[in-house]
Amino acid sequence: MDPKQLYQEVILDHNKKPRNYGKLAGATHRAEGLNPLCGDHIWVEIKVAGDTVDAVAFEGQSCAICKASASMMTGAVKGRSVGEAESLVAGFRAMVTGKASDEETKRLGRLTVFAGIKDLPSRVKCAVLPWHTLHAALRRDASATTEGDADPAAQAG
Amino acid sequence: MNAPAPLERHAPAARLDVERIRADFPILTNVRPHGKPLVYLDNAASSQMPRPVIDRWLRYQTHEHANIHRGVYQLSELATAEYEAAKRRVQRFINAADEHEIIVTSGTTDSINLVANAWGRTFLAAGDEVILSQLEHHANIVPWQMVAEATGARIRVIPCSDAGELDLDAYERLFNARTRFVAVTHVSNALGTVNPVAGMIATAHRHGVPVLVDGAQAAPHMKVDVQALGCDFYAFSGHKLCGPTGVGILYGKRQLLEKMPPYRGGGDMIRSVTFEKTTYADVPARFEAGTPPIAAAIALGAAIDYLEGIGMERIAAYERELLEYGTRALAAVPGLRIVGTAREKAAVISMVLADVHPHDVGTLADHDGVAIRTGHHCAQPVMQRFGIPATARASFAFYNTFAEVDALVASLTKIARMFS
Ligand SMILES: Cc1ncc(COP(=O)(O)O)c(C=O)c1O
Numbered sequence: 131m132d133p134k135q136l137y138q139e140v141i142l143d144h145n146k147k148p149r150n151y152g153k154l155a156g157a158t159h160r161a162e163g164l165n166p167l168c169g170d171h172i173w174v175e176i177k178v179a180g181d182t183v184d185a186v187a188f189e190g191q192s193c194a195i196c197k198a199s200a201s202m203m204t205g206a207v208k209g210r211s212v213g214e215a216e217s218l219v220a221g222f223r224a225m226v227t228g229k230a231s232d233e234e235t236k237r238l239g240r241l242t243v244f245a246g247i248k249d250l251p252s253r254v255k256c257a258v259l260p261w262h263t264l265h266a267a268l269r270r271d272a273s274a275t276t277e278g279d280a281d282p283a284a285q286a287g
Numbered sequence: 288m289n290a291p292a293p294l295e296r297h298a299p300a301a302r303l304d305v306e307r308i309r310a311d312f313p314i315l316t317n318v319r320p321h322g323k324p325l326v327y328l329d330n331a332a333s334s335q336m337p338r339p340v341i342d343r344w345l346r347y348q349t350h351e352h353a354n355i356h357r358g359v360y361q362l363s364e365l366a367t368a369e370y371e372a373a374k375r376r377v378q379r380f381i382n383a384a385d386e387h388e389i390i391v392t393s394g395t396t397d398s399i400n401l402v403a404n405a406w407g408r409t410f411l412a413a414g415d416e417v418i419l420s421q422l423e424h425h426a427n428i429v430p431w432q433m434v435a436e437a438t439g440a441r442i443r444v445i446p447c448s449d450a451g452e453l454d455l456d457a458y459e460r461l462f463n464a465r466t467r468f469v470a471v472t473h474v475s476n477a478l479g480t481v482n483p484v485a486g487m488i489a490t491a492h493r494h495g496v497p498v499l500v501d502g503a504q505a506a507p508h509m510k511v512d513v514q515a516l517g518c519d520f521y522a523f524s525g526h527k528l529c530g531p532t533g534v535g536i537l538y539g540k541r542q543l544l545e546k547m548p549p550y551r552g553g554g555d556m557i558r559s560v561t562f563e564k565t566t567y568a569d570v571p572a573r574f575e576a577g578t579p580p581i582a583a584a585i586a587l588g589a590a591i592d593y594l595e596g597i598g599m600e601r602i603a604a605y606e607r608e609l610l611e612y613g614t615r616a617l618a619a620v621p622g623l624r625i626v627g628t629a630r631e632k633a634a635v636i637s638m639v640l641a642d643v644h645p646h647d648v649g650t651l652a653d654h655d656g657v658a659i660r661t662g663h664h665c666a667q668p669v670m671q672r673f674g675i676p677a678t679a680r681a682s683f684a685f686y687n688t689f690a691e692v693d694a695l696v697a698s699l700t701k702i703a704r705m706f707s
Contacts, residue, residue, distance in 0.1 A: 137651065142706065168646045168662055169676035191676055193644035194706070253650060 136246045137194070144198035149205055154187035162273040163190075163263030165255050170196045174263040181211050186264070193256050195247065200260035202241060212268060219265045226257050303597065303605045308686050311337040311593075315686065323656025326691045331476050331504055331635055331682030332660050333526045336590070340529060343589035347582050355581055356555055370581050373588030380591045381521060382512040383538050390544075390571040391579045394535035395503040396426040398522035399470070401537055401574060402499050403430035405547040406520075407468070413439030415467040418491075420445040420453055421672050422475040422482070425665040427501045431470060440467070447672060451478040451627035458487065462494045469498040473505035477666035477680070478627025479610075479635030481505070488517045497543060503527055507684070508606055508633050510599040513538050525583060530590035534583035537574070544570040551576040602685045606634040609683045613692045620696060621703045626678050634683035637664075640699060643706045645679040648699070652679070655698040 157175035164171050172190030176183055186204040203222075207215045221238055224230035228248035235242055247257045255276040266274040309315050312335050318325045327335060353363040355370050374389045383389060392398045407430075411417070417431050421444055428442075435442055443466075445458045453471075469491045474481050488498045497519035505511060506523040513521050520543070525534040539547075549556055549567055553576035558566040567573045594602065613636055617623055622641030640648050649661035660680045663670045670676060681695055 137647070137705065145706075168644075169670075171676070193646040195647065250650060253646070256646065 136244075136250070138243055140202075140240070140243050141194060141198040144201040145194035148188075148197055148201040150185075150187045150201065150208075152187055152189055154185055157185075157187070159267040159270055161263050161266035161271055163259045163266070163275070164273065165192075165196070165259050165276045167252075167255060167276070168193065170256055170259050172196065172200060172260060172263060174200070174260060174267050176207075176264070176267050178212065178268075181213075183207055183210050183212060183215050183268075188260060188263075192259070195244075195253055195256040196259050199244060199257045202243075203260050203264060206239075206241060207264065215264065215268060219261045219268075222261050223258055226254050303601060303685060305605075305686065305688055308337075308597070309688075311339065312686055313338060313341070320656050320658070321654045323654075326655075326657040326694045328681040328683060328687065328691065328695060329658050329660045330507075330684040330687075331527070331664075331680065333532070334507060334529050334684050335686070336529055336531065336586075337593055339593050340531075340586050340589045344531065344582055344586040347585050351585075352582065354578055366581060369585050370579070373585045376588040376591050377536055380511075380595070381506070381536075381538055382514050384514055385541050387570050388538055388541050388544065390537040390539065390574045391584050392522075392535045392537050393533055393580065394524040394526070395424075395501060395522045396430075396535075398520075398535050398537035399427055399499065399501065400430045401550045402470075402520050402522075402539070403434045405550040405574070406497075406543070407431070407434035407440070408438060409546075409548060411435070411438040411440040411467055414465055415440040416443050416461075416463070416465045417441070417467060418443045418445060418458070418461050418469045418471075418496075420471045420482070421447040421668055422451070422453065422478065422480060423470070423472055423666065423668070424476050424501065424503070425667070426503075427470050427472060427499075428668070441465075444668075445471070447480075450629050451475065451480045451669075452629045453480075453482055453487075455483070455487070455490075459490060462490075462496070466494060466496050469496055470501070471498065472501040472503075473511075474502075474508070474633045474635075475627070475666070475669070476504045476635070476682075477664040477669040477678070478629065478637050479632040479682075480627060480629040481509075481631040481633055483631075484518065485516050488519075492517065504633060504635070507594075508599075509603045519543055525587040525590065528587065528590050529593060530587035531580075531583040534580040534587050536587075539570075541570060544574070547574075549573050549576065553577045555579075597685065605685050606683055609687055609689070609692060610634040610636070612689055613681065613683070613695070616692055616696045617699070620699045621707065623699060623703065626673055626675065635680060636682075637678040637680045638699075639675060639678055640703055641706065643702060645677040647706075648679040648702055651702045651705070652695070652698045655694065655701070657695050657698045659695070 154175035158178045160175045170192040174188045177185040188200040225235050226247045244257050262274045314335050353366045355367040378386050378389050443461045446454045491498045499520035500518045502521050502523040507528045519540050521538040526532040556576040624639045626637045645661035662677045
């Protein structure tokens with residue numbers, strides 16, 4: 131894969147100016163995500179009211195792939211129901227591990243900029259960490275780690 | 288630095304016929320990552336194997352293989368003789384006084400675990416202290432922590448400066464009546480610092496304390512003389528020395544080895560076995576339970592022949608040129624900072640590129656054919672010391688060229704621009 135396909139403008143832009151970065155006032159759930167291999171270390175905070183994810187924020191230290199993935203995730207999930215958020219988590223995970231059909235991938239909209247990561251096995255964890263952490267927050271787990279599994283959400287979820 | 292000095296490429300003293308050397312390494316031409324020529328700069332993780340070593344391995348498997356020390360038939364005797372000859376080759380390579388001081392292990396990690404267990408569990412008691420340094424690879428930290436946990440011993444740590452040099456005054460001050468052991472790396476894999484181990488060993492010996500030197504990053508790049516160093520143990524790996532994976536060496540002074548119980552039980556390490564009592568074999572067989580990596584050990588002997596055919600001094604001199612050239616050339620990359628600027632360094636350059644994460648650097652460099660290591664290099668305490676999660680690391684071998692340094696610089700420059 132040509133790295134330019136992966137490191138597109140969108141991703142570089144989200145890396146430089148991450149959206150919804152920082153603490154979330156009035157957060158109801160929070161989870162910590164760690165990728166021991168490369169040291170990506172993030173926190174995801176969400177505010178759930180009724181069945182709706184009202185707001186999402188993240189912070190931490192990570193590579194561009196992880197940071198852009200987290201930044202775009204916050205936009206994609208905001209305003210969705212908890213069930214919709216969980217199905218986005220599952221869809222993203224399927225896409226980056228190469229298990230999604232074209233149809234399923236298409237449904238992810240702008241998030242398809244991450245599709246190429248499936249050809250870089252060592253970097254799948256970077257892209258999936260924020261989603262895994264979101265999943266943990268939605269389930270009220272305190273932490274998530276990608277240790278020992280390229281598709282960690284699969285075992286937790 | 289002011290005006291950049293013109294980059295002089297060849298120091299007359301260090302002239303190696305690198306093109307001829309490169310022709311010995313099939314992988315350098317066989318492989319084209321992402322369609323680009325391979326620029327292999329991850330030699331500190333593992334080095335490549337030249338044709339004579341590959342051929343030696345093949346000849347062993349096709350003409351000489353049998354289990355050793357067991358059969359009375361000719362083939363077994365041949366394999367045994369070749370294996371023993373390889374061990375004597377290792378003995379000469381590091382100038383050990385006695386062939387019984389060479390133990391074949393599976394690698395540096397295994398060698399250190401052997402000492403931590405066989406020596407540590409025998410001679411450490413609650414409240415005793417083991418000195419390590421801030422620059423250690425996890426392989427020279429975790430085994431000691433495990434033994435400390437089991438015995439109640441404590442770990443003390445020699446700090447390092449911002450340049451990545453050990454604080455020798457602090458080292459001296461760590462010694463007290465409870466100090467029992469020092470384990471220190473010869474060369475830092477994360478920063479390239481060459482530690483002044485000879486002096487550090489002398490200090491420890493003044494306090495009656497034995498020293499293990501982790502030589503994983505030193506043995507491939509400089510002449511090592513264990514008698515001149517005076518170390519009590521010296522550990523290194525075959526696969527960083529142009530040899531195969533699965534084999535490593537532990538050198539230990541005979542008087543010390545003889546006081547140590549076995550670390551693992553099994554065949555080949557006994558004198559006699561009954562269900563009531565087993566008596567152990569002499570040193571070093573006592574520490575070599577089971578069938579050793581025979582083929583790998585013999586290939587390691589061939590790798591040493593190959594390196595010494597070039598000459599360790601010439602290798603060190605040439606790699607120093609690569610280091611100096613690389614250090615100067617990389618200064619031109621926007622936002623690049625070198626972590627680890629010790630006065631004495633091996634050809635290892637650890638880098639941080641502005642706020643670009645090292646893993647992004649690694650992925651993008653790979654697409655230019657440049658293989659560098661990114662991450663914490665199994666040396667998290669080093670990263671903690673410098674307050675960074677990871678670095679991108681280029682580590683050189685004698686088969687690398689100045690043009691490859693240029694390829695690294697070009698790739699990093701492109702990446703820096705992409706993220707700016
Ligand atoms: C300084 C140092 N010590 C120990 C090791 C462990 O070597 P091995 O994995 O071959 O056992 C390494 C390898 O990276 C190293 O660089």
